[in-house]
Amino acid sequence: MNFRLLFIPILSILFFGLMGCKDQSKHSKTMADNQMTMADEPRGKDNIAYQWAYMALEGTANDTDRFKPRPTITSRYLGLIFTAMFDAWSRYDDKSQPLYLKNVERLPVNDRTLKNKEIAVSYAAYGALKEYYYSDSTMFRKKMVQLGLDPDNESRDPATPEGIGNLAADMVIEARRNDGSNQYGKVEGSDGQPYFDYTHYQPVNDIDKNIDLNRWQPKYFIDEEGNKYNPGCLTPYWQEVKPLLLETADQFRPGPPPMVGSEQLEKEVQEVIDLQANLTPENKALVEFMRDGPKSVQQAGHWLKFAQDVSLRDNNTLDQDVKMYFLVESVAMDAFISCWDSKMFYDYTRPYALVHDYYQDKVIKAWGGPEKGMVEMKGKDWRPYSPDAFLCPPFPSYVSGHSTISGGCAEALRLFTGDEHFGAEVELVPGALTEPNNLDDPVVIKFPTFTETAEMAGISRVMGGYHIQADNVAGLELGRQVARHHYKKYLQLIGEGGTTVNQ
Secondary structure (H helix, E strand, C coil): CCHHHHHHHHHHHHHHHHHHHHHHHHHHHHHHHHHHHHHCCCCHHHCHHHHHHHHHHHHHHHHHHHHCCCHHHHHHHHHHHHHHHHHHHHCCCCCCCCCCCCCCCCCCHHHCCHHHHHHHHHHHHHHHHHHHCHHHHHHHHHHHHHCCCCCCCCCCCCCCHHHHHHHHHHHHHHHCCCCCCCCCCCCCCCCCCCCCCCCCCCCCCECCECCCCCECCCCCEECCCCCEECCCCCCCCHHHCCCCCCCCCCCCCCCCCCCCCCHHHHHHHHHHHHHHHCCCHHHHHHHHHHHCCCCCCHHHHHHHHHHHHHHHHHCCCHHHHHHHHHHHHHHHHHHHHHHHHHHHHHCECCHHHHHHHHCCCCEEEEECCCCCCEEEEEHHHCCCCCCHHHCCCCCCCCCCHHHHHHHHHHHHHHHHHCCCEEEEEEEECCCCCCCCCCCCCCEEEEEEEHHHHHHHHHHHHHHCCCCCHHHHHHHHHHHHHHHHHHHHHHHHHCCCCCCCCCC
């Protein structure tokens, strides 16, 4: 027998077997390192998703200062920024699928490190933020440098985290370029002006004459120089924007509001007067907190802040925050589209006009304006609890935007966490944003549960004089319907089937 010929294959088997063990050992070591890294990863305010959410809020606040409040537009920005982050992150998850990031494979297990996820999510956030909040590109660039990342890295290599992040931002931006928002002023009839109303909406009622009390009437605002001006209707075409996860804008459109002459409307107008006449310091603080003032982040941003409160409370990881922010902001974006569908379909009146008509020369107790407190006045002189610079939201009333977005985002957080408990609170000085020379002592507003927080946001709009109760109730329900629909879609995207996130 030729022992030499027999010995060679044996050696080969031993060699490759040892190499296989070595490879397996290397693989196990990598997995162990990954798991160890995950166990020690930053949580709460230290995780990368939380940090980019903070940057998104800064961009939203600055947008408000530059362009005045435009909650429909900023809700779309936030929805798309967190979609880009979610899409990039999904390539490092075992089961999740992206919404817009196409033809990019899931990364091999060994590449699914925390560091790579952080890089991919950061480039996705950076790319989307500088597109939508372009005026703050320098601020976002500084954040990248602070994180040790190169803001000039334009790689589109799907085998690298930088490439995946850049591709995620690219594909979201491209997919939404012609979504009806008219971001670039390219829709026919826009005259090249971004966010120009290409539907050419004209209110039935003139700003100086109300010919149909059931329909919305614009109101004058006072600018910083004390001049009256007509702000027009904010994005009256927003129902034409393609939703993110809904099938259509009118998918959950509510039934009609109460009409002039109905007993329900008469009672609800009286309720608005009574609530305002009896505003407590806590009520005033709540109205102002939900209305917001300078550096406002509007409703989508407000609920992003609440989501961050949840992250701090629960010590969330990057994975948890990416998913939570995506769910909440996708609901906010589509809730605004649904809300505007109802607003523009019904073109409904606000309490400002209703109180003036119902109580013209009747003497009522009401807020007299900044520094005047509650006084006796004729109904035709009644006004919301609001500064002259923003007397009344410049768009139709039914349904309430605050109620819709709050109802939706609260339900999204309840479903995501699997629990009603919220537990946030805020200390405020009543009157600070409305009557700064007539302040009350500080008060603490507590938000025990997500549902109660949404209901507090909704009723604050009735107490403030911006909505009747019908606007609030229908808005809360519309938002919750959007949230429940989105949660099912969200579970499909993360590959959870019918189970909850916690499970």
